Amino acid sequence: MPDSLAPHPIQPRSLQQWLQHLETLHPVGIDMGLERVSKVAKRMGLLSNPIASCVITVAGTNGKGSTLAMIDSVARAHGWRVGTYTSPHLLRYNERVKIDGQEADDQLLVQGFEQVERARLQGSEISLTYFEAGTLCGLWCLANAELDLVVLEVGLGGRLDAVNIVDADVAIVTTIAQDHDNFLGTDLAQIGREKAGIFRANRPAVLGSQTLPSSVAECAQVLAAPTFSLGQQFAHQAMDGQASRWRWQGLHSDGQSVVINELPDPGLPIDNAATALQSLVLAGLELEKSRVQAALGSVQLPGRLQWIGPWCLDVGHNPHAAEYVVGHLPRPPKGGRQWGLIGMLNDKDIDGVIQALASRINDWVCVSLIGERGCQASELSQRIIAQGGRVHFSADSPQAGVDWLANVLTPNDRVLATGSFFTVAALLARPLPTGAASLDGDGNEIR
Structure with a gap:
């Protein structure tokens, strides 16, 4: 002592x-x-x-x-x-x-x-x-x-x-x-x-x-x-x-x-x-x-492939971690979409993470993280679109991204929220919607 x-x-x-x-x-x-x-x-x-x-x-x-x-x-x-x-x-x-x-x-x-x-x-x-x-x-x-x-x-x-x-x-x-x-x-x-x-x-x-x-x-x-x-x-x-x-x-x-x-x-x-x-x-x-x-x-470890209803939360923030998540992410029920809500720090390999996740996720919501290391949602959106993904919404915070998804999720949809400890922490601090709305199509999609 x-x-x-x-x-x-x-x-x-x-x-x-x-x-x-x-x-x-x-x-x-x-x-x-x-x-x-x-x-x-x-x-x-x-x-x-x-x-x-x-x-x-x-x-x-x-x-x-x-x-x-x-x-x-x-x-x-x-x-x-x-x-x-x-x-x-x-x-x-x-x-x-x-x-x-x-x-x-x-x-x-x-x-x-x-x-x-x-x-x-x-x-x-x-x-x-x-x-x-x-x-x-x-x-x-x-x-x-x-x-x-x-x-x-x-x-x-x-x-x-x-x-x-x-x-x-x-x-x-x-x-x-x-x-x-x-x-x-x-x-x-x-x-x-x-x-x-x-x-x-x-x-x-x-x-x-x-x-x-x-x-x-x-x-x-x-x-x-x-x-x-x-x-x-x-x-x-x-x-x-x-x-x-x-x-x-x-x-x-x-x-x-x-x-x-x-x-x-x-x-x-x-x-x-x-x-x-x-x-x-x-x-x-x-x-x-x-x-x-x-x-x-x-054994339990919050933020590692942690499921809360239809939401899977994972703090993975590099390509190696993203590849593991993709390999263990189950397919959504028939007719459901696999959404990705992503927020990252700008000193990470953003393109590498997106590339690893893109094999399972086509529909994205991008969120900004605060601080000088935080990547803006607009930057994430551009990088996802450059790799052929569909970005439906860019939010100024993880909480705002959840609020948007709450209005479009269907019961068979699933959401992977990932990219940073900060992203997952913001979602753990609030209730997460289970999805009961009807999707209106791709009118909100950013191209």
């Missing part, structure tokens, strides 16, 4: 006031590097002792959230006390820090931010980004919770992400694809090296995809990190004659094989479920079949 810092006069603030304060601490929103955040962490005592009995860190382009959610669910089903740190959040900042499945309350987060502020101002003042301060707060909360396991989700990259100030006992790379090009570039081998920056010497590295660039395994080899790769040291297969049931086989750190049959479909990528189980075995958990079945059968 980190020591509390010596008293330092700190202005009392609510959680919301702290979050507003964090936005003023650094001149840019993203500033890759560990020097500043490590100094503050040392002042807080976070690097003096392990923050939990075991730490699993998850990096990757896609699949981090679902892998973390399944690690958490399975470990808690076995009686472990688990804490998690994730980002971004959908509706409440509290979602980022969970202890034993419960979101951290405002009071705990405020205490954490007070500790960060005292450390930041102790001696020479140190500037922190919003994410860095939030990560330090989250780590402080978890370190004081006496946990068996902490699972950390990397925010951006890996090597230079604030989460990487903590040494992982087990490190996971889920997938590698292009995203955050402004910071990570477009070279997949280099992106792989950045993600693999969470690996530690002689500690297990779990590779959760069979299509990772070779640079990921090479980084593990240089560190003499025991490597466990999907399709090699661990794998999953569908079970003959049992719909939606699958078998997992993996390895203990000593090379002993372990197999679990008749696992349920968790509604999340099976590659990530298999990766979660392998990482837990390496963390020292003795898996029990019935507990794994119950955990995977009940």
Whole structure:
């Protein structure tokens, strides 16, 4: 447990006031590097002792959230006390820090931010980004919770992400694809090296995809990190004659094989479920079949192929994620349309996402996202039309897009709302229409 810092006069603030304060601490929103955040962490005592009995860190382009959610669910089903740190959040900042499945309350987060502020101002003042301060707060909360396991989700990259100030006992790379090009570039081998920056010497590295660039395994080899790769040291297969049931086989750190049959479909990528189980075995958990079945059968992750009536909400915002969504999106009932409501940030591969979704979606509603990173609906509309899609309406917000669709949806229509955490968050914050109107034709279509 980190020591509390010596008293330092700190202005009392609510959680919301702290979050507003964090936005003023650094001149840019993203500033890759560990020097500043490590100094503050040392002042807080976070690097003096392990923050939990075991730490699993998850990096990757896609699949981090679902892998973390399944690690958490399975470990808690076995009686472990688990804490998690994730980002971004959908509706409440509290979602980022969970202890034993419960979101951290405002009071705990405020205490954490007070500790960060005292450390930041102790001696020479140190500037922190919003994410860095939030990560330090989250780590402080978890370190004081006496946990068996902490699972950390990397925010951006890996090597230079604030989460990487903590040494992982087990490190996971889920997938590698292009995203955050402004910071990570477009070279997949280099992106792989950045993600693999969470690996530690002689500690297990779990590779959760069979299509990772070779640079990921090479980084593990240089560190003499025991490597466990999907399709090699661990794998999953569908079970003959049992719909939606699958078998997992993996390895203990000593090379002993372990197999679990008749696992349920968790509604999340099976590659990530298999990766979660392998990482837990390496963390020292003795898996029990019935507990794994119950955990995977009940795991929930908002915003990932989440169905609310005829609406499917997914936060996917790069082509790799969009391809997965398309592959798991059921056809609408006979006579129904598959609509797409899309809102994105302008630093994403917008054309690539549209191209991936276009194989299933012809009818679109485009929505603007606010902020300097938000892409305007008119820009999205032009890009969709350029690829042959039909844009029926451009709205100035996700909520306005929903309001328009409420007047045209039929009972057999289905809507995929996607493109950004911001898009999905806006829809989760309001009721969604089920569709009972008649479509008047294509009079509103933009050509």
